[in-house]
Amino acid sequence: MVPGIGAAIISGTVVYGGLSKALDVGRRQAKERARVQDDRKVQQVIRSMQQTIIVLMERVQDLQAKAADAEANRDAIRVLNERITALKQLIERRKFELGDT
DSSP states (O other), rough: OOHHHHHHHHHHHHHHHHHHHHHTTTOOOHHHHHHHHHHHHHHHHHHHHHHHHHHHHHHHHHHHHHHHHHHHHHHHHHHHHHHHHHHHHHHHHHHHHHOOO
16 A cells, blocks of 8 residues: 555656646746847847947937037137238228328
8 A cells, every 4th residue: 555655646747747837837838928028128128229320320420529629729710810910900000001091
């Protein structure tokens, strides 16, 4: 009788283990699929964020180049204004010297 009970316990355990794997009692496969899907979504978000960062870095570089150009233009305009002022003063001085005031 004891060997029969032991055999029943062992066979019951084997049947339970086999059925639980076959029927996915703990929903392990569904959980694993959900985890894999979540991992894919996270990877897509990371890739998207990396692309956004790259685009923003390129935009910052463009803006820095434009700012440098604007600064150079500002300096050129300042130099031109100084030259115009000097020429106006020179013209006024020549007019004064010639007596055309």
